Amino acid sequence: MPRALNATAASLLGFLHDGPQSGYDLLRTAERAIGDFWSLTRSQVYRELAAMADDGLVVAAEVGARDRRAYAVTDEGREAFRQWLSRLPAEEQIRYPLLLVLAFARHLPPGELAAFVAQHRAVHAARLEGYHQARVEALAAGARPVDLVTLDFGTRYETAVVEWFDALPAELREG
Amino acid sequence: MPRALNATAASLLGFLHDGPQSGYDLLRTAERAIGDFWSLTRSQVYRELAAMADDGLVVAAEVGARDRRAYAVTDEGREAFRQWLSRLPAEEQIRYPLLLVLAFARHLPPGELAAFVAQHRAVHAARLEGYHQARVEALAAGARPVDLVTLDFGTRYETAVVEWFDALPAELREG
DNA sequence: TGGAGCATGTAATGAGTTACATGATTGG
DNA sequence: CCAATCATGTAACTCATTACATGCTCCA
Numbered sequence: 001m002p003r004a005l006n007a008t009a010a011s012l013l014g015f016l017h018d019g020p021q022s023g024y025d026l027l028r029t030a031e032r033a034i035g036d037f038w039s040l041t042r043s044q045v046y047r048e049l050a051a052m053a054d055d056g057l058v059v060a061a062e063v064g065a066r067d068r069r070a071y072a073v074t075d076e077g078r079e080a081f082r083q084w085l086s087r088l089p090a091e092e093q094i095r096y097p098l099l100l101v102l103a104f105a106r107h108l109p110p111g112e113l114a115a116f117v118a119q120h121r122a123v124h125a126a127r128l129e130g131y132h133q134a135r136v137e138a139l140a141a142g143a144r145p146v147d148l149v150t151l152d153f154g155t156r157y158e159t160a161v162v163e164w165f166d167a168l169p170a171e172l173r174e175g
Numbered sequence: 176m177p178r179a180l181n182a183t184a185a186s187l188l189g190f191l192h193d194g195p196q197s198g199y200d201l202l203r204t205a206e207r208a209i210g211d212f213w214s215l216t217r218s219q220v221y222r223e224l225a226a227m228a229d230d231g232l233v234v235a236a237e238v239g240a241r242d243r244r245a246y247a248v249t250d251e252g253r254e255a256f257r258q259w260l261s262r263l264p265a266e267e268q269i270r271y272p273l274l275l276v277l278a279f280a281r282h283l284p285p286g287e288l289a290a291f292v293a294q295h296r297a298v299h300a301a302r303l304e305g306y307h308q309a310r311v312e313a314l315a316a317g318a319r320p321v322d323l324v325t326l327d328f329g330t331r332y333e334t335a336v337v338e339w340f341d342a343l344p345a346e347l348r349e350g
Numbered sequence: 351t352g353g354a355g356c357a358t359g360t361a362a363t364g365a366g367t368t369a370c371a372t373g374a375t376t377g378g
Numbered sequence: 379c380c381a382a383t384c385a386t387g388t389a390a391c392t393c394a395t396t397a398c399a400t401g402c403t404c405c406a
Binding site for chain 2: 007010011014017033034037038039081082085086088089090091092093094095096097098099100101102103104105107108112116119120123144145146149150152153156157159160161163164167168169171172
C-alpha cells in the first residue's frame with residue numbers, strides 16, 4: 001500500500017493539479033507560492049517526485065532536453081492529495097537559533113550580542129516591508145481575502161517579532 | 176580538526192556548563208529550558224554527546240546503573256561553546272502545515288477546513304495561557320527582564336497567531 | 351567559438367523522528 | 379513477588395541540506 005504523503009510531497013502534488021511540470025519548474029513554483037513558510041530544496045523535490053512516481057501518484061511524461069522530465073498527476077494522485085487535505089495538519093514547528101543564543105546570554109559579557117540582535121531585527125523588518133508591498137500588489141491584482149491568509153500570517157508574525165526586538169532589555173540591544 | 180557545532184549540540188554543551196549530566200538528564204533539562212522553541216529527542220542527544228566525546232568536547236565520567244553515563248564538559252568544550260555563541264545565529268525556520276493546507280484551500284469545498292482551524296486555534300490559545308502563567312511564576316521567583324526574553328517571544332508570537340485566527344475570513348472559520 | 355552562466359539532476363552527508371529493547375523501581 | 383511503569387539507551391528510518399556533475403544557451 002502506498003505510504004502516506006508528507007507535507008512536502010503533498011504540496012508538489014497540489015501544484016501539479018494546474019498542469020505538468022518538471023522538478024525544476026516545481027521548485028520555482030513552490031518557492032514563489034509557499035516559500036515564505038515552507039522551505040524546500042531541489043533534492044527534496046526530485047526525491048518526492050521519484051517516490052510518488054513509484055506509488056503511481058504521478059507519471060513522468062516525455063523526457064526533454066538534458067533529462068528534463070515533466071510529471072503529471074494521476075487520478076490516484078488526485079485522490080491522495082484530497083485525502084492529505086482532509087487530515088488534521090500537524091502543529092507548526094519553529095526553530096530560532098537566536099533564541100537559543102539569548103537563552104545562554106549569561107555565558108557572554110553584556111553587550112556582546114547586540115550586533116546579532118540588530119542584524120536579525122533588520123532581516124525581520126525587511127521581510128515585513130516586503131509583505132506590505134506584496135499585499136498592495138495582490139489587492140491590485142484582485143485577490144480575495146481568502147487568498148491573503150498566508151500573507152497575513154506572515155505580516156502579523158513579522159510585526160510581532162519586530163515589536164519583540166524593540167522591547168528587548170537594553171543590554172541586549174546596545175553594544 | 177573538529178567539525179563545527181550545530182545548535183543542538185551547542186545547547187547541550189551549554190547545559191553541561193552547570194555540571195555533568197547523563198543523556199537522559201540533559202534531555203529533560205533541555206525540554207524545560209528551551210523546549211518551547213527548540214525541539215529535540217533522546218536520539219539526537221545521545222548522537223551529539225557521542226560525537227562531542229569523539230571530538231574531546233565532553234568526557235564520559237563514571238558509568239552508573241544501566242549504562243547511565245554522565246558527561247562533563249572539557250576545556251576544549253568550553254572554548255567550542257564560546258565560539259559557537261559568538262557566531263551570527265542562523266535565521267529562524269518555521270514550518271506550519273496548516274498554512275500549507277490553507278494555501279490549497281481552493282481544492283476543497285468551503286467550510287471543510289473550519290474544524291482544523293478551530294482545533295489549531297485552541298492549541299495556540301492554550302499555549303498563550305501557559306506562557307502568561309509561566310511569566311507570573313518567573314517574576315515571583317525573581318527573574319530579571321533578560322531571563323524573560325524567550326518567554327516574551329513566545330507570548331508575542333502566540334498572541335499574534337491567535338489574533339490571526341480571529342481575523343480569518345468567515346468561510347475558513349465556520350463549518 | 352568558447353566560456354560564462356543558467357538549467358537540471360544525482361550523490362553524499364547531516365539532522366530529526368519513530369520504533370525497539372531492556373534494566374530498574376515500586377505499588378499492590 | 380509480579381506486573382506496571384519509569385529510566386535509559388540503540389537502531390532504523392525519514393526528511394532536509396550541501397556538494398557535485400554535466401548539459402545547454404547565448405552573447406562577446
